[in-house]
Amino acid sequence: MAKGKEIVLFLDYDGTLSPIVDDPDKAHITDAMRSAIREVASCFSTAIISGRQRNKGNQFVNFLPAKEYLSTIQEKIIEVLRENIATIKGSTIEDNLYCISVHYRRVKSEEDVGVLKEIVETIMKAYPDFQISGGRKVMEIRPKINWDKGRALLYLLETLGFDNFNDVLPIYIGDDKTDEDAFKVIVHIGHGFPIIVSSVAKETMASFSLRDPSHVMAFLIRLAKWKRKLTTHSSPKPNKVVDDDQKKENY
Numbered sequence: 001m002a003k004g005k006e007i008v009l010f011l012d013y014d015g016t017l018s019p020i021v022d023d024p025d026k027a028h029i030t031d032a033m034r035s036a037i038r039e040v041a042s043c044f045s046t047a048i049i050s051g052r053q054r055n056k057g058n059q060f061v062n063f064l065p066a067k068e069y070l071s072t073i074q075e076k077i078i079e080v081l082r083e084n085i086a087t088i089k090g091s092t093i094e095d096n097l098y099c100i101s102v103h104y105r106r107v108k109s110e111e112d113v114g115v116l117k118e119i120v121e122t123i124m125k126a127y128p129d130f131q132i133s134g135g136r137k138v139m140e141i142r143p144k145i146n147w148d149k150g151r152a153l154l155y156l157l158e159t160l161g162f163d164n165f166n167d168v169l170p171i172y173i174g175d176d177k178t179d180e181d182a183f184k185v186i187v188h189i190g191h192g193f194p195i196i197v198s199s200v201a202k203e204t205m206a207s208f209s210l211r212d213p214s215h216v217m218a219f220l221i222r223l224a225k226w227k228r229k230l231t232t233h234s235s236p237k238p239n240k241v242v243d244d245d246q247k248k249e250n251y
């Protein structure tokens with residue numbers, strides 16, 4: 001399937017490259033995974049698509065369609081949520097800049113989870129421009145705009161210069177609900193590999209599955225090995241370079 005096409009690899013972070021843990025601040029990738037990603041990224045254009053905020057100090061690309069909502073998120077919503085969910089033991093708020101994650105993995109009783117959900121839903125009624133979506137023991141609050149992981153994937157493909165999807169074979173690996181938007185885009189393109197990370201059967205748009213991050217790592221290593229073997233028998237093609245100024249507003 002990759003004959004005459006360039007493989008581009010898209011990876012989710014939490015639950016895909018790092019195992020799901022109770023504390024989001026402790027969701028680190030292992031050294032072995034880091035080196036598998038380096039190896040695969042030296043063979044293919046590779047992007048990590050995450051709803052998380054980038055590390056402080058990293059270069060910040062401020063072109064996101066969500067930027068007009070930034071002050072409402074940062075000056076109003078996050079404060080109201082903090083004040084109101086403080087009583088729910090174990091709940092935490094993660095500030096992802098353009099998206100707020102309300103975590104309940106560490107909330108012990110189901111009853112408290114129900115109360116937390118009700119509080120968040122009631123508060124958000126006052127902000128009709130925002131939506132709440134569910135994930136793995138998390139409620140994500142973000143603006144109702146045409147921006148999701150599927151659009152991010154299309155944006156990156158275009159930025160890499162793939163105007164013609166016949167030239168590209170996208171692979172997207174992710175474990176959560178937000179990754180379904182990217183799976184859908186690959187299904188729509190008509191070729192490529194939408195891969196869900198799950199050890200149990202799930203309703204999904206993905207066509208393939210890997211069980212857990214260790215299985216993802218084994219897949220990345222095999223993919224890189226396959227590419228290296230192939231390029232020793234033919235002349236290597238250089239990876240395309242991203243130009244940040246290309247038509248980003250389209251997405």
Ligand SMILES: O=P(O)(O)OC[C@H]1O[C@H](O[C@H]2O[C@H](CO)[C@@H](O)[C@H](O)[C@H]2O)[C@H](O)[C@@H](O)[C@@H]1O
Nearest residue numbers: 014020021022024027050051101105136138178
């Ligand atoms: O949109 P994504 O990039 O897929 O992010 C989804 C959420 O991922 C993280 O939360 C998840 O992983 C945590 C660490 O393992 C876990 O504690 C939590 O229960 C999971 O939902 C991230 O912390 C959230 O901000 C994202 O919304």
